[in-house]
Amino acid sequence: MLKKDKDNVIKFLETNLVPILFVIIIAFALPLSGFSIRYLFNEIIVRLVRNLFLVLALLLPIMAGMGLNFGMVLGAMAGEIGLIFITDWNITGLNGLFLAMILSIPLSVLLGWMCGKILNRAKGREMVTSYILGFFMNGVYQLVVLYGMGSIIPIASDSIVLSRGYGIRNAVNLTGIRQSLDRLLPVKIGTTLIPVATFALIAILCLFIIWFRKTKLGHDMRAIGQDMAVAEASGIDVAKTRIISIIISTVLAGFGMVIYLQNIGTMNTYNSHEQVGMFSIAALLVGGASVNRAKIGNAILGVVLFHLMFVISPMAGKNLIGQAQLGEYFRVFVSYGVISISLVLYAIRKQRDRTRAGIALADAQEVPE
């Protein structure tokens, strides 16, 4: 009995190791940073508005057993292309915002379909493949945006085209749609502005995910996530279902990117999407998700913890040893370290579960004396 309790404690620590580690880091760094609670609360709200939608876009492929969708940057690129067009056409406000989202859909579907096809050829190594695919498509994106736009694809506005006549500038100003969604229904609590409209949109996505889990397609995905061979045997079209899960994730990532950038207000044409991929995945893992199990709660907790660390670590580094740079390196290290630890823990657990199942089978076959 005692052994079982011990096993349970170990199991709890194992599944929640990353969030626990993070709470410890934050508890240590928070007083050092010297930020006020009010400031931090404000920051957390801003970060939730910016990032939560993107992080939630990762959930479906995890359900379908395809691991962390590093290919979400494809959706982010589609969202950015949508934003480039509406900026060029000078469509502002909510109209522009939603038009950018609509424009991103066909691109996201196409890219997601391609990503799904490729991942079906790389079963068992989806993550590393989607990761490299992100890099590859970044090259294609640069080819289109840096060389194709303004030369082959007509762009009228001079303000977003490089002075050489083609190619989009490094930074695109999104003043037209800046915080148009956030400012739609602002509610003030104390000194903090809560953008209710954005949160409503995120809530709708959460409801969609909850509802989707209960549909036939959702059940199929979970079955595939449990065991691909069994799912195949029971008549589920595994390849197609996997592609659909990636397509939905890519489309959602495109929407998420539009929401993210409308909050920030300027677009880093050639860098935004890369960072978004890494930070979203790290945030989800910080919330206690793993490669094969992620809930909405993980996403929310993850964004709060991860970005809290992000906000306080440079100041903490500066106050601790006088170098803000150290804190900045620290947060980069933590982002990558978290993903590493989660991947390693998942792989080790998988290997041990296999051994455990073997031992259980052997025990069951033992003849009682």
Place this chain on the structure above:
Amino acid sequence: MTFLNRIIEKTGWPRLIIALFLLSLFIMAPFAEVKIGTSLSDTLIRFGMNGIMVLAMVPMIHSGCGLNFGLPLGIIAGLLGATITIELGATGTSSFFIALLLATPFALVFGWGYGNLLNRVKGNEMMIATYVGFSSVAFMCMMWLLLPFSSPTMVWGYEGVGLRTTISVEGFYLHALSNIFAVRIGTFLLPTGMLLFMGFICFLVWAFLHTKTGTAMTAVGSNPVFARASGVNIDRMRTISVMLSTWLGAVGIIVYQQSFGFIQLYMGPFYMAFPAVAAILIGGASVNKASIMNVLIGAFLFQGILTMTPSVMNSIIQMDMSEVIRIIVSNGMILYALTRVKKGAH
């Protein structure tokens, strides 16, 4: 026709396209008023600079650990060797060999830990290797700031603490190898010493793969069940291969520095694994098969394209698309290899 088909089948489309692309670049070069001599010697120099880091892929592929995306770990061992050498005040050609010597224990210790980690995550090596590389680079970013280095050539001038982002190796081991037996004909420069050194290291690896341990290592990669049945300790073989790969990464970066002239710290090694991985794949390797020949062909083709595209493209269409081409070619090649893994091969 069937003969042609067989050749295409054997080399694979992407490799063929890349080889033809490079060939056409060399043919176009004179018309674009690019000096063939300079381009060729640039290609050879870069081939020598990067060759050993490409070679660092071979042991791990042989033992079935997949592509070594964790190359930055080996590079960090090399960086530690290089910075400590300068800190100790060694100068001249001998400092190159001192750097190699000092990097070795780091590489072996890092490789041992890295190998043991990969043994516990079989089947997920490549993704974890990528992140081991990234995390170690990020971790070392903090260490470069904190480690007690004091040599005035390396630390920031005004603060006196923390290493600079780039450190010149002039006066230490700049061109220590490249200048040995260097041949200069007009604009053409042949870095004989560096190429010989690379050949020597390639020979060592080739010889190692033909020893008893080397053969056992290959057996582990191609058929683990068979290897176990014939009494080979799989985990031990894999660890040895990872240690060797890591050490080659360390040697590779020091050779790179002696030609390039600078030690690049902080985020410098971050993306260095990807060109090396792409190069060996272009040379004909796959996720579970690689030879020294693949290294040589791949490093030459890949570096050739990197050298030739900017100059030729620039003068023909007045558009420098070399960076984009590099991204698409290298990652496209990795993507191609990842989706073509034979079923049942682990």
